[in-house]
Each structure stands twice: as structure tokens, then as C-alpha cells.
Amino acid sequence: MVKVSSRPGSALPLALLALLPMLGAGAGGFGCSKNEKPEERGAPPPPVVETAKPGACAAGGGTVDDPVQGEFFVRTAGSYCLEPQGDTKTYGDRGKLTMDQVCTTAVDGECEVYKSYGLKRAVIVRYVDGGGGGGSVEVILSTFGDPGGAYGMFSKRVIADADPADPRAPRAIAAGGAGALGNGRGYVWKGPYLAELTYLNEQESPEQIAKSSASVLTAIAEGLGGKLPGSPDKPAAAKALPTANLVPNGIQYFPKEMLGVARLGAGAVGYYKEGAKRYRVVSLVRDDADMAKDAMKLLRQRPGTLPVAQLADEALHLVVQDSPDRPKSEYVVARKGASILGIGDEDLALKPGEPAEKQAEVRLTKDEKVTRVRGWLVAAAGAGGAPAAGAADAGKPTR
Incomplete structure (x- = not known):
């Protein structure tokens, strides 16, 4: 869903630049405009986070303070666990914060994009490395009004403005109804849900992040995908x-x-x-x-x-x-x-x-x-x- 991570800014996808652009009235037709508004593109800078100390996961990790969707999140994944005493942020339906606050406290520039796909609710949690390696994973679970909205946002995130056949594009993983793993980020779709995972580690170079993030992101994505309810069938x-x-x-x-x-x-x-x-x-x-x-x-x-x-x-x-x-x-x-x-x-x-x-x-x-x-x-x-x-x-x- 929302971007509060180090993921590079992503424009609205150029999925069909060539297909019937003149059919749309004032909306770029079948092609996505190459001149998109700057506020729809970028992600804010990564948050400043504290590094977990060795042994932070010794007690089995924290819990998600959300009676609606807390059970969807695995407590541990490899050496990582839900942050003990972590602050669960919930927005929208039965959340602590309103959907309007998604725009003001959790999103920079893409709020209306998510709402256009039917965003109804969001939960943000954090996993930390109990081994003291300095890594953390932010997970944003978005709930949309229907599976089509969630899958549409998943496909938009995975393809972004790039060629999916490019070797650098996110690769498919078996998680939920559809999953993808990119450089320091992961995505899971199932039913009306979209989860976006972002790996952060201020002690590592981008090359190190690409290597060290793959295992933990895959583990969390698979665990989350297995717990999410709803059909894995695509529209x-x-x-x-x-x-x-x-x-x-x-x-x-x-x-x-x-x-x-x-x-x-x-x-x-x-x-x-x-x-x-x-x-x-x-x-x-x-x-x-x-x-x-x-x-x-x-x-x-x-x-x-x-x-x-x-x-x-x-x-x-x-x-x-x-x-x-x-x-x-x-x-x-x-x-x-x-x-x-x-x-x-x-x-x-x-x-x-x-x-x-x-x-x-x-x-x-x-x-x-x-x-x-x-x-x-x-x-x-x-x-x-x-x-x-x-x-x-x-x-x-x-x-």
C-alpha cells in the first residue's frame, strides 16, 4: 500500500503505452501518461529506526495490536520477529486512525492512487532481526473493497514503469495468490489484500541489501500469504x-x-x-x-x-x-x-x-x-x- 520506505519512487505504470491512447477522454486513453504528476511518483525518505539488540526475539517476538487482522501476521520468520512492544498502526475501518490520516501520517504523494483502487483499511507492523544484524522489515497490509482492486494495485506495484521481462524486475515467488520479490522489497496479493514488505538496514550497502533481504522477505511473505483469507484466483x-x-x-x-x-x-x-x-x-x-x-x-x-x-x-x-x-x-x-x-x-x-x-x-x-x-x-x-x-x-x- 503506502510507501514509507527506501523503495525508489514509482510512477503510474506505463503498462500499455501503445494501446489505444486516443480512446480515453482526458485520461491518456489506453496508455499511461509519461507526464504524470510528481506527487503521484515519489516515496518519502526511509524512516529512522532503532537497531534491535541481539536476543530481541528470545521471547518469541511481539504481537500485532489489531483485533481485526492481527492474526494474519506470523510472529517469527528465521531470525526475525515482530518487534517486541512494537507500535501497530491501523487506519480506516475499525482502525485507530482514519483513512484521511493515511494521507497525512503514512503516505507521501500516493494516497489518492490507493484510494482510486478502493483502499479501505491499512495495518503497518515491523519485524526486527533478533540476531542483532541491524535489519528490519516494514510490512504494510492494505485491504481493498474487492479482490480486483487489490490485484490491480499489486500488478501496478510489481510492473511499475519497467519491463517485467527485464532481469532486474521483481521475480515471482509462491506466496498468497501471487507474490513478487524485488531488491529489498516484496509483495503479496490474495483476495482483497495486498501486503508490501520493505527491508531496511542502514549498516548495509545496496548490494548487500539485495542479497541479505531475500531470505527474510520470502519467509515473511510466505507466512503472511498462507494466513491471509480469501481466494487466490485472479480476476x-x-x-x-x-x-x-x-x-x-x-x-x-x-x-x-x-x-x-x-x-x-x-x-x-x-x-x-x-x-x-x-x-x-x-x-x-x-x-x-x-x-x-x-x-x-x-x-x-x-x-x-x-x-x-x-x-x-x-x-x-x-x-x-x-x-x-x-x-x-x-x-x-x-x-x-x-x-x-x-x-x-x-x-x-x-x-x-x-x-x-x-x-x-x-x-x-x-x-x-x-x-x-x-x-x-x-x-x-x-x-x-x-x-x-x-x-x-x-x-x-x-x-
Whole structure:
């Protein structure tokens, strides 16, 4: 949830810079603006914390003073434990502090971002190293109005404004419904909950922090993920994304007005890597076919959109350019019943001014996109709605 740590500032994610930016009215459309407000970006400086003395965990650690969610936190994890006599901060529903105080005492600049995802409650606790190593872990457990809001915020935090295929991106860990481990930080999602873990140690260099934090963050994340109630199932649009060639943790979920497009509703974007080829898949799942048709109408309003014949119930071809200094991206979007899937170029893999033959090394052709979308939708219909692990292969042309 909130950032009171040494985590580098993160902008609103550039998850879909290339996808239909002109559809959103005054909100950057399907792309996230590169000119975001500074107050939505940064995290405050890390808090000054006292180093726990050796033996601080000898009595088994402290407890979380919160009758609502205190039982979700493990008392010990390796040599770490809940800080004895630690000060538990609770905000919002049945908390000691109000949600307004989240903005004034716990968050710097991102309060409205969390609220936009439906933040209802927050708990902040601290773990300390009983071995006297100087480390501590701050855990912020956020409760959202529904699982979609929590998963959306998780995906935003994990992807941030970076390429999830980058080796430096947070890696997936088995914790809760989804977990990720980055440099000195970790994330856990399950049901309506998002936990953010930050490791602090003023005695270590950044390189040392990256190494020493991994074990304790993983242990706390796994313990917390095992105790959190709620379903580990991702929202329908995220579940409908094909899994073959999907970058680990390479999903961004938008719980409402997908990517700023008014009335478009919830949807997910997947990041894919297939050899040298890079692409994105857009997924929307509606309650019925009529609602999906309405979503396609919104997409069809983009100037220059052309129909694609003999593909599912209806399909569109879109040529998108986020800004004059970005390469053009092509998308094929199709509807089958209440489901919509689209595939397009990976903006992060395209360099401005790059020759077409060079871009062709990472792009799929239009025919390849059509073939994949057709295969995914056929596989989804046969599997009852969600593409199976090999669905991407089902859509590939034979050789």
C-alpha cells in the first residue's frame, strides 16, 4: 500500500503505452501518461529506526495490536520477529486512525492512487532481526473493497514503469495468490489484500541489501500469504490471458475504466516473450455478449480502425501511436461471446526511429496476430472460458 520506505519512487505504470491512447477522454486513453504528476511518483525518505539488540526475539517476538487482522501476521520468520512492544498502526475501518490520516501520517504523494483502487483499511507492523544484524522489515497490509482492486494495485506495484521481462524486475515467488520479490522489497496479493514488505538496514550497502533481504522477505511473505483469507484466483480478465510465453508476474490489471477509457470497465494486459518476439495481450471478460459488444463499440470509435473478416464474432485492426516520438503499434482485437482478446506490439521493445526490418525482429505480423487470437479464442471456448497453458501454441501457424 503506502510507501514509507527506501523503495525508489514509482510512477503510474506505463503498462500499455501503445494501446489505444486516443480512446480515453482526458485520461491518456489506453496508455499511461509519461507526464504524470510528481506527487503521484515519489516515496518519502526511509524512516529512522532503532537497531534491535541481539536476543530481541528470545521471547518469541511481539504481537500485532489489531483485533481485526492481527492474526494474519506470523510472529517469527528465521531470525526475525515482530518487534517486541512494537507500535501497530491501523487506519480506516475499525482502525485507530482514519483513512484521511493515511494521507497525512503514512503516505507521501500516493494516497489518492490507493484510494482510486478502493483502499479501505491499512495495518503497518515491523519485524526486527533478533540476531542483532541491524535489519528490519516494514510490512504494510492494505485491504481493498474487492479482490480486483487489490490485484490491480499489486500488478501496478510489481510492473511499475519497467519491463517485467527485464532481469532486474521483481521475480515471482509462491506466496498468497501471487507474490513478487524485488531488491529489498516484496509483495503479496490474495483476495482483497495486498501486503508490501520493505527491508531496511542502514549498516548495509545496496548490494548487500539485495542479497541479505531475500531470505527474510520470502519467509515473511510466505507466512503472511498462507494466513491471509480469501481466494487466490485472479480476476476473470487476468485468468483469461493465455499462459504460454507469459512473462512471470507480467500481468497488469485495471479494475475499472481500463487504462482511463470511460465506460470500458475492467481488463487485464499480459506481457509476452517468445524467443526474440515480444507482444502484449489485452483481455476483457464481460457478464454477457451484449456487454462485450458495447466494449467493442468503444474500441471501434477510434479513427482509422478497420474490421477484420472471418475472425470470431467480430474483430478490429488498430494502428496506434502513443506520441509522435514513439513507433506505431498494431493490434488485432476480437470478441467471442462475452470475451475479448487482443494482441499487439510490445512498445517497450520498439525503439523510435528504428528501421522497419529491425522492428520486424521483435514484432509479430498481422497474420500471426490473427492466427494467435483465433487459436486462443477456440481454446478458451473449449476450456470453458480461460485459455489453457498450451493455448498460444494452438494459435500458431503450422510450418
